[in-house]
Amino acid sequence: MAEMTMIEAIRTALARALEDDDDVIVMGEDVAIDGGVFRATDGLVQRFGAARVRDTPLSETAIAGVAIGAAAHGLRPVAEIQFMGFLYPAIDQLANHAARLRNRTRGRLGCPMVLRAPFGGGIKAPEHHSESTEAMLAHIPGLRVVIPSAPAKAYGLLLAAIRDPDPVVFLEPKRLYRSVSEDVADDGAALALDTAFVLREGSDVTLVTWGAMVTETLQAATSLAAEGLSAEVIDLGTLKPYDRAAIRASVARTGRCVIVHEAPLTAGFGAEIAADLAEHRLTSLLAPIRRVAGYDTVMPYLRLEAHYMPSTARILDAVRSVMEFA
Amino acid sequence: MAEMTMIEAIRTALARALEDDDDVIVMGEDVAIDGGVFRATDGLVQRFGAARVRDTPLSETAIAGVAIGAAAHGLRPVAEIQFMGFLYPAIDQLANHAARLRNRTRGRLGCPMVLRAPFGGGIKAPEHHSESTEAMLAHIPGLRVVIPSAPAKAYGLLLAAIRDPDPVVFLEPKRLYRSVSEDVADDGAALALDTAFVLREGSDVTLVTWGAMVTETLQAATSLAAEGLSAEVIDLGTLKPYDRAAIRASVARTGRCVIVHEAPLTAGFGAEIAADLAEHRLTSLLAPIRRVAGYDTVMPYLRLEAHYMPSTARILDAVRSVMEFA
Amino acid sequence: MASTQAIFPTAVAACLDAAGHPQGKLPDFARDRGTLVAMYSDMVRTRTFDAKAIALQRTGRLGTYASCLGQEAIGVGVAHAMRGDDVLLPAFRDHGAQLVRGVTLEEMFLFWGGDERGNDFAGPRRDFPVCIPVASQLPQAAGVALAMVHKGEPGVAVALAGDGATSKGDFYEALNIVGAWHLPAVFVINNNQWAISMHRSHQTACDTLAQKAVAAGLPGERIDGNDVIAVRDAVRRALAHARAGKGGTLIECLSYRLGDHTTADDASRYREDEDVRPHWKAEPLVRLRSHLTKAHGWSKDEEDALLRGCQSQVNTAAERYLAMTPEPPRAMLDSLFATLPEDLLPAARELDDG
Amino acid sequence: MASTQAIFPTAVAACLDAAGHPQGKLPDFARDRGTLVAMYSDMVRTRTFDAKAIALQRTGRLGTYASCLGQEAIGVGVAHAMRGDDVLLPAFRDHGAQLVRGVTLEEMFLFWGGDERGNDFAGPRRDFPVCIPVASQLPQAAGVALAMVHKGEPGVAVALAGDGATSKGDFYEALNIVGAWHLPAVFVINNNQWAISMHRSHQTACDTLAQKAVAAGLPGERIDGNDVIAVRDAVRRALAHARAGKGGTLIECLSYRLGDHTTADDASRYREDEDVRPHWKAEPLVRLRSHLTKAHGWSKDEEDALLRGCQSQVNTAAERYLAMTPEPPRAMLDSLFATLPEDLLPAARELDDG
Ligand SMILES: Cc1ncc(C[n+]2csc(CCOP(=O)(O)OP(=O)(O)O)c2C)c(N)n1
Ligand SMILES: Cc1ncc(C[n+]2csc(CCOP(=O)(O)OP(=O)(O)O)c2C)c(N)n1
Ligand SMILES: [Mg+2]
Numbered sequence A, B: 001m002a003e004m005t006m007i008e009a010i011r012t013a014l015a016r017a018l019e020d021d022d023d024v025i026v027m028g029e030d031v032a033i034d035g036g037v038f039r040a041t042d043g044l045v046q047r048f049g050a051a052r053v054r055d056t057p058l059s060e061t062a063i064a065g066v067a068i069g070a071a072a073h074g075l076r077p078v079a080e081i082q083f084m085g086f087l088y089p090a091i092d093q094l095a096n097h098a099a100r101l102r103n104r105t106r107g108r109l110g111c112p113m114v115l116r117a118p119f120g121g122g123i124k125a126p127e128h129h130s131e132s133t134e135a136m137l138a139h140i141p142g143l144r145v146v147i148p149s150a151p152a153k154a155y156g157l158l159l160a161a162i163r164d165p166d167p168v169v170f171l172e173p174k175r176l177y178r179s180v181s182e183d184v185a186d187d188g189a190a191l192a193l194d195t196a197f198v199l200r201e202g203s204d205v206t207l208v209t210w211g212a213m214v215t216e217t218l219q220a221a222t223s224l225a226a227e228g229l230s231a232e233v234i235d236l237g238t239l240k241p242y243d244r245a246a247i248r249a250s251v252a253r254t255g256r257c258v259i260v261h262e263a264p265l266t267a268g269f270g271a272e273i274a275a276d277l278a279e280h281r282l283t284s285l286l287a288p289i290r291r292v293a294g295y296d297t298v299m300p301y302l303r304l305e306a307h308y309m310p311s312t313a314r315i316l317d318a319v320r321s322v323m324e325f326a
Numbered sequence C, D: 001m002a003s004t005q006a007i008f009p010t011a012v013a014a015c016l017d018a019a020g021h022p023q024g025k026l027p028d029f030a031r032d033r034g035t036l037v038a039m040y041s042d043m044v045r046t047r048t049f050d051a052k053a054i055a056l057q058r059t060g061r062l063g064t065y066a067s068c069l070g071q072e073a074i075g076v077g078v079a080h081a082m083r084g085d086d087v088l089l090p091a092f093r094d095h096g097a098q099l100v101r102g103v104t105l106e107e108m109f110l111f112w113g114g115d116e117r118g119n120d121f122a123g124p125r126r127d128f129p130v131c132i133p134v135a136s137q138l139p140q141a142a143g144v145a146l147a148m149v150h151k152g153e154p155g156v157a158v159a160l161a162g163d164g165a166t167s168k169g170d171f172y173e174a175l176n177i178v179g180a181w182h183l184p185a186v187f188v189i190n191n192n193q194w195a196i197s198m199h200r201s202h203q204t205a206c207d208t209l210a211q212k213a214v215a216a217g218l219p220g221e222r223i224d225g226n227d228v229i230a231v232r233d234a235v236r237r238a239l240a241h242a243r244a245g246k247g248g249t250l251i252e253c254l255s256y257r258l259g260d261h262t263t264a265d266d267a268s269r270y271r272e273d274e275d276v277r278p279h280w281k282a283e284p285l286v287r288l289r290s291h292l293t294k295a296h297g298w299s300k301d302e303e304d305a306l307l308r309g310c311q312s313q314v315n316t317a318a319e320r321y322l323a324m325t326p327e328p329p330r331a332m333l334d335s336l337f338a339t340l341p342e343d344l345l346p347a348a349r350e351l352d353d354g
């Protein structure tokens, strides 16, 4: 066990995967000698060589396409897109190929690739460096979308993603890269995909979130506890396919649900969760389902960024409104 | 007034726009001499010349990017992506530029472009020719997403989209291109964007849909009427920003809602509508909100396609289940 | 600079002229009657399949189909140059290549008939299925080549694409990474002069498509794509080059799309019959047959037997395809993931019941 | 073929050598002292801005910033060759070009300080804002050029991009459409040898970036990007070519990124000081100053006055920027659409209240 930040946990998982399986390769812009712009791959090229840790030319379409071809031919590529804002040119390859290859060949060719990308705002980055477009990816059938919220989860989920026989988009909340650390055992144990994590049990209201927003959501839960309100906090972990059962079960008990995400409200992934509950847990609901989300606008440049990000205060307001609802 | 199919109405609107405004240009693959693979632009090059009706090289990124540059510099480009399955390479330009240009220049440069694309299945087309990824586009802040469901709407909404000062993705349900005709007045009158259409009034249940699925939804409403059930049918028309007020008002009256779309269920646009109701009309709801949608899989090749498409029978099942709910 | 200057000769390499006369000394393999007959037979089989596919589509028994009429030499030449341990990444008009690689006629009918089982080839298990989004197979070919290098396999990834495909960013990004990483990948362009209604002359201001290799620092070549010997020879050389660790090649094969773009297209909207007619003189089957007849005594009987054989193979395959019941509806879920996630169980149940 | 062969000379065009000695006859404009002083002053102003921006970033008063140290000649040379009716589409390292075009120092601080008002230039109203997604400005430049043709305007769209950008599909698709449509667009590549940590030699197997123009049938040129006279002259010629209806040009300017990629980067991770040092000898300011001194009697006093002037301009602009209050939160909605849709009213109210 060693105390690690999320970036260290990711690096440790990558090293473990490279160590365990010769078919694993790491590729992306600046992942080799530079160790990745966030240092997720620091030291890997020195340890595993330039054939397995590869700097790519600046071409996201090719990064995704090469990963697909390599995966279909037996490798397990872990490709990095430097920031999620630059992932769009890879979507064609992801949606039209990675997500379909197994299905359209009726299982003959698989696509065991991982596409990593740091995502989300709150680090005062330049324009286009703060997107959260997980909902777009989660709409693509055949793709898994996995988002860790803490170092140990990052380690275990990344190993699971790499070992999974199907394509996984692994989105890393960059705001958490260095903001928290915890003990992580480099024991090669993967965590289960498609399974939500209950971060905190509670009985009055269910708070559902993922990625960096766990921070504000847990803060809100702590504040609520001080007021005598017991909030259950669920971290999705995997967005697609997500653990509907866990959320339904929780809301069946609490009767109230607030969903928190940083991405814009409209057609964000929170909508899916609310819609599922409105179909399957309507009679359990004691209050409207509230979504606390980014506004339906472009992430502002850094001077206004803080006003865009869902805050603990906004979460608390939403929780209070559902608690007061009668 | 002349009876027109949807494809004729679109062509008529394009001709009208080209006629009215010299800044309007039409561009895309095969739009000139071939008149577009669906003939939406048939005859336009003969009438308006090759400078205004332009065949592009086979490059969707460039099509979108050129449209943006031209729009920002004063034209009103109407660009065509041949099939929605080939729109992905244009998403980077749409999301990172078209949708942001006005905002990031605080209004200095606008982007009055329209990107047309036929979408949806049900015509037994080859692989990649049947997608419905409107939810991905509707999640992008700053973009309008408009979907007509009948010839006159296609005419009026397309004119509105072309005249709108902001970027519009105009998705044409290709299954309807020639399947219905109605009287359309080529009077240059645009229809309001962002406004839903009530296709049929009713009091027992609200059916919300858009695009080609209006067909099955109206069929379902007719069947229900025969059973003595009164279904209100709402056609969104504009998906982003959509007419939340119209849906909320309808559901406030009916207390029941079934949403129908062809795109895969998870994180489809139906989720947004259900989520909005679960927040703002929870107390009006007499039954769970049901979504009748495509399965969370890749649109199958043509032999199984019919099993994928939401059918009138599936809609009826859903409506019955919400009516029987007590 | 050497590599990039090599392409500048605009001359088009050919082994036979349109009348089937050898142009200089033929490559070794092309002096063997059996080899030539095999290639000729594969071209005839491809054309027979093509005609049948169109007929089935016209009678509603096949989906939209892309004919390769007049371009048989490219697919057949490419695949004859390849080895079993190479991998083919075809576009949607490369029926000849797929057939030679071992995809069965029945599998091909299945695919074009709208049945995913058509991509589950019993034969070339590692070949890619037909690629519809233009040029998107090319980065994947680079990826296959990377995997081959990584695993120490001696194979080469061979991708086919059209002239229109060379305008896509994917084409260029893929070519560039093949160059930068020195990958064993060969891109063969079927320059059939048309991308649906767009003539090659409007697709790009380039005089040749081969010269696009210059942008990636790779060698580019121009080949007469109606000459199956020349195609095979050029691909053979490119494969040897790649196998020797010398990297990729771009090969432009000049041909002509004698038919419509697909069965959904009507080429008379954008080109005249007179434009097409001369190209019938250069088409690949006649050319090789003339040569076979003149140089190898290919007889009328042999020809008739071949035609009959192809016809009966194709008919049998078509009948088997037509007789094959579609998969059950839930097949649309079964191969989406290696293991069906729980999330999809309700849909699976619905499909089972429905 | 003529157009494409033109680029093959790998020679790099320069007007001054590194010591500031003219190489042959200088272009006309470069014989005028005032013109040279103006260009020199703009380079010094750019470098002063650059240093101040880094200092502000280091003290937490500016966002991540991309220094153009050593590459001032490219932006300044390009913009000096342009006219008011041309349109500039800059990347993120083209501060010199923006300044010469009339973007104010204050606007530039605002932009890099994270305030969208920095893109609402009072000066070159039709110029594009800084483009962050690499190469995505290039198709847009083709679009601007198309609009100019359509409207009968005499302008040319000029886009700047880096060596890394030439690997993106966008670059190639844009170049190809400029060629195919014969558009008045000039793409200038700042080949500063690095794309973050990737050296140019790994970015592509090409010997030159200029040769990538061959893939689009366009002329390509290589210029010494440390020589502002050569840059301006090459761009001037390309603009005249485009304005005469002869189409686009790709210009590769060779320079060197003397600083880190951005303030978030640490170049010592991937390159040695010894690699960088020689490039200081070739940097553009010293070169033009030497020439000005030798050929035009540029004096120490003039130099000092210029430095002081730039410093004070930059300091004043920085102070104004720092004193400027941020926009109110709801500004993030106000310019999203020409008219705020009703859908956004609740968000607007929340932001107003919050
Ligand atoms: C990315 C993409 N855009 C558009 C299409 C629609 N489309 C199918 S084939 C084709 C033309 C392809 O031309 P070419 O590459 O020359 O191949 P050919 O059809 O001549 O074999 C087009 C535009 C597509 N399949 N993919
Ligand atoms: C599409 C895209 N991918 C990745 C990035 C992250 N990134 C920013 S600058 C850069 C390198 C750019 O290199 P080059 O084009 O040579 O320009 P330079 O930075 O040298 O001016 C990268 C990879 C980006 N901005 N856009
Ligand atoms: Mg073609």
Ligand SMILES: [Mg+2]
Binding pocket: D162, D163, D164, D190, D191, D192, D193, D194, D195, D196
């Ligand atoms: Mg660079």
